Amino acid sequence: MNLDEKSRMPDDAILEAHTRTFSKSESDGDGVLSMPILGMALFTMIFVFGGIYLSKYSGDFHPFVFDPEGEPPSWDVGADGGQQVAVDGEKLYKRNCVACHQADGKGLPGAFPPLVGSRWVRGDPDRMVAIVLNGLTGRIEVAGNTYNSIMTPFSSLLDDEQIAAIATFIRSNPDWGNNADRVSAEQVSAVRASHERSNAWNVEEILELYPLE
Template identity: 50%
Template sequence: MLNDKTSESRAQEREQAEPSERSQPIPLIFLIGALALVLWGAGYILLSGSFGRADLGDKRTVADLSGPAPGAAANGKQLFTANCVACHQATGKGLPGVFPPLDGSEWVAGDERIVANILLHGVTGEISVMGNTFKGAMPAFGQLSDAELAAVASYIRAEWSNKAGAIKPELFEAERKAATRTAPFNGGAELKALAAKAS
């Protein structure tokens, strides 16, 4: 019993007290370094302008993404920026071999009904634009109102080198009502077939 108490007291003697900040504070050099980093970061954020080139990143504002106010006329350029620019680019030139151009496209300048159906139903598969073949998918934008679809379609038909006329919301309303399609168009061949039916 005595041996147990003796060994216990020796073990206690070997233990050191828990360190505390009062007796061993963080070295002052680390505190100064941390404060300097915080001040430098805050100054950098406050004093720096926009980051990078606008053509290499998404510089859309909240106003660009929020869409028109209730009761206001739809803004085709804003709708294009919010929904189309990622693929077709702000220049309307698309991405070579990946996303087709809208600038100078025969589909954009062609039959209004085709443009309306492309926006309402989307397109997948192979499509030829200005002599170049593209194979991909364009989503449907049927969630947009008829006025919004008309605004974006009219914008792309008159923007860049395009000189086609505006499209009225009534066309989208009529095409939406007449549609039995539940899937995107399967490439340019189905779009040409739709054009043939229209004539």
């Protein structure tokens, strides 16, 4: 009886404990409720930003899009008030051809033929334009070595002006021992129009149309 008397809590203590418990859980509830709204707003903003960023800069996830030495595009502010983007052959070469023909244009022995010192690049520009447009397959001899592999076509990836710029960069690059005239977009468009094919050239076909000089 003595024990019972001692362990009993006074009524006002019980009331106070309840008040504390309820008010505590109420303010917790407030905290829990307001955080997700802030968090959701933040995540929504991050997702929206991420979506816009990817759709603008992902480059359709093209395998050659990542260019570690890339620079921002240069703008040719001319008579058209800067509407026209300057087509930079070197940059396009780095983006589209370097994976195989290498930055120095010397290719990889046994796998990818060189563009430096190549008879296929010199002379009639239509030959290399046709190769870039449709790709090439079969046994080919370049600068004393033979290759037997496949080059992928670029006709749907690059427009006439871009292919012209790449051909001009390669054929007029003094570092590669070349100094040919520039190739125009009209020339590329004429080669494109002169044949209707979607498969790669084989070596015999291309040599018949565009023999080596």
